[in-house]
Amino acid sequence: xxxxxxxxxxxxxxxxxxxxxxxxxxxxxxxxxxxxxxxxxxxxxxxxxxxxxxxxxxxxxxxxxxxxxxxxxxxxxxxxxxxxxxxxxxxxxxxxxxxxxxxxxxxxxxxxxxxxxxxxxxxxxxxxxxxxxxxxxxxxxxxxxxxxxxxxxxxxxxxxxxxxxxxxxxxxxxxxxxxxxxxxxxxxxxxxxxxxxxxxxxxxxxxxxxxxxxxxxxxxxxxxxxxxxxxxxxxxxxxxxxxxxxxxxxxxxxxxxxxxxxxxxxxxxxxxxxxxxxxxxxxxxxxxxxxxxxxxxxxxxxxxxxxxxxxx
Amino acid sequence: xxxxxxxxxxxxxxxxxxxxxxxxxxxxxxxxxxxxxxxxxxxxxxxxxxxxxxxxxxxxxxxxxxxxxxxxxxxxxxxxxxxxxxxxxxxxxxxxxxxxxxxxxxxxxxxxxxxxxxxxxxxxxxxxxxxxxxxxxxxxxxxxxxxxxxxxxxxxxxxxxxxxxxxx
Numbered sequence: 001x002x003x004x005x006x007x008x009x010x011x012x013x014x015x016x017x018x019x020x021x022x023x024x025x026x027x028x029x030x031x032x033x034x035x036x037x038x039x040x041x042x043x044x045x046x047x048x049x050x051x052x053x054x055x056x057x058x059x060x061x062x063x064x065x066x067x068x069x070x071x072x073x074x075x076x077x078x079x080x081x082x083x084x085x086x087x088x089x090x091x092x093x094x095x096x097x098x099x100x101x102x103x104x105x106x107x108x109x110x111x112x113x114x115x116x117x118x119x120x121x122x123x124x125x126x127x128x129x130x131x132x133x134x135x136x137x138x139x140x141x142x143x144x145x146x147x148x149x150x151x152x153x154x155x156x157x158x159x160x161x162x163x164x165x166x167x168x169x170x171x172x173x174x175x176x177x178x179x180x181x182x183x184x185x186x187x188x189x190x191x192x193x194x195x196x197x198x199x200x201x202x203x204x205x206x207x208x209x210x211x212x213x214x215x216x217x218x219x220x221x222x223x224x225x226x227x228x229x230x231x232x233x234x235x236x237x238x239x240x241x242x243x244x245x246x247x248x249x250x251x252x253x254x255x256x257x258x259x260x261x262x263x264x265x266x267x268x269x270x271x272x273x274x275x276x277x278x279x280x281x282x283x284x285x286x287x288x289x290x291x292x293x294x295x296x297x298x299x300x301x302x303x304x305x306x307x308x309x310x311x312x
Numbered sequence: 313x314x315x316x317x318x319x320x321x322x323x324x325x326x327x328x329x330x331x332x333x334x335x336x337x338x339x340x341x342x343x344x345x346x347x348x349x350x351x352x353x354x355x356x357x358x359x360x361x362x363x364x365x366x367x368x369x370x371x372x373x374x375x376x377x378x379x380x381x382x383x384x385x386x387x388x389x390x391x392x393x394x395x396x397x398x399x400x401x402x403x404x405x406x407x408x409x410x411x412x413x414x415x416x417x418x419x420x421x422x423x424x425x426x427x428x429x430x431x432x433x434x435x436x437x438x439x440x441x442x443x444x445x446x447x448x449x450x451x452x453x454x455x456x457x458x459x460x461x462x463x464x465x466x467x468x469x470x471x472x473x474x475x476x477x478x479x480x
Contacts, residue, residue, distance in 0.1 A: 024383070
């Protein structure tokens with residue numbers, strides 16, 4: 001009774017002593033009482049979870065708002081930097097695309113060169129396009145370019161070299177009034193009287209074949225190629241007939257759309273030499289050598305008269 | 313009963329805030345000790361028993377949440393709650409400067425005690441560096457938010473005394 005009274009009177013001190021003693025014992029042992037700890041931990045985790053979610057949400061939003069205010073200049077700088085990077089990357093990308101296209105073109109040119117060993121070709125880059133159908137290439141007389149070398153692409157005829165400087169040369173394309181190339185219709189080898197395809201003076205079409213005999217059959221869609229009389233190797237495609245007009249009662253004109261548009265070209269070939277192959281020179285037929293002289297034909301009796309058989 | 317439930321919730325919320333202090337309120341990794349402010353408040357207003365019980369609940373919660381040995385926070389809070397509760401009868405605790413100073417000293421004492429116990433348990437930890445870089449700034453931070461916190465606690469628990477208390 002006396003003890004309980006004393007405890008009641010000194011409740012704070014007793015409580016303090018109990019709590020401190022318990023804490024000290026817990027600290028001294030250093031162990032985490034599993035059943036208390038796990039229970040409390042569970043309680044803590046349960047009560048903490050929604051709180052953590054709320055604080056996380058509030059923290060995120062506060063960070064966002066604070067960053068809107070304080071990081072504005074930094075964001076602005078980042079924006080400018082990113083824009084600059086974007087522009088640089090776009091430039092890189094377009095350059096890469098250009099390289100890809102160039103690679104494709106050069107690969108195609110290389111394949112063409114490999115496929116046609118009979119031609120000695122010199123690749124040239126177009127460095128200037130002059131109004132009126134003239135182009136300037138980066139190969140000149142120092143590289144062996146002379147007037148009037150033929151300039152072609154794998155798609156067809158481009159034109160002729162009309163002026164060769166030391167390091168550059170001018171090429172008159174089919175869009176130029178001085179460019180005249182011997183041509184014929186591939187289907188039936190019809191030529192105009194002058195044998196040429198040239199710039200159309202009427203300004204209606206790009207090129208024309210004038211003075212075709214009225215009796216000659218020329219139809220739209222016929223392919224026009226270089227003729228053997230021209231400076232080019234025979235059969236090199238020039239273009240396609242897109243129209244035919246009767247000029248008079250005896251003659252007509254055919255209008256040709258060239259396959260090659262010089263204004264869309266980047267690289268061309270200069271035809272240095274066209275060496276016909278042996279097969280071409282000899283013709284397509286190559287005689288088969290027959291070594292076997294034996295024959296399985298039945299022996300036919302000699303029916304000639306005696307005088308003929310034994311005559312001197 | 314209602315008051316006790318409110319008190320329990322407040323202690324748990326303070327401990328929760330203490331253990332999950334939002335990053336944007338951290339200043340150089342320094343956080344105020346909310347549980348200690350609560351302990352000091354109850355020691356001043358209601359005496360050492362309530363303060364020690366506050367320290368017990370908050371300390372257990374913090375010990376569990378921070379996975380430290382059970383009793384580490386409890387011991388610090390209980391000792392300070394008891395001492396401040398005893399001192400409160402001899403202090404003019406109505407003056408704001410006294411409360412702020414008391415919280416600062418209590419924060420320092422709590423941090424000191426906590427660090428020393430930690431140092432005894434793990435001698436490898438740098439006690440002096442912790443006191444300089446964490447305890448003193450933390451105490452200062454706690455002292456800074458003392459007055460708003462006290463007003464808040466007063467609103468929750470002792471609303472009827474608010475006018476008299478605020479006048480002081």
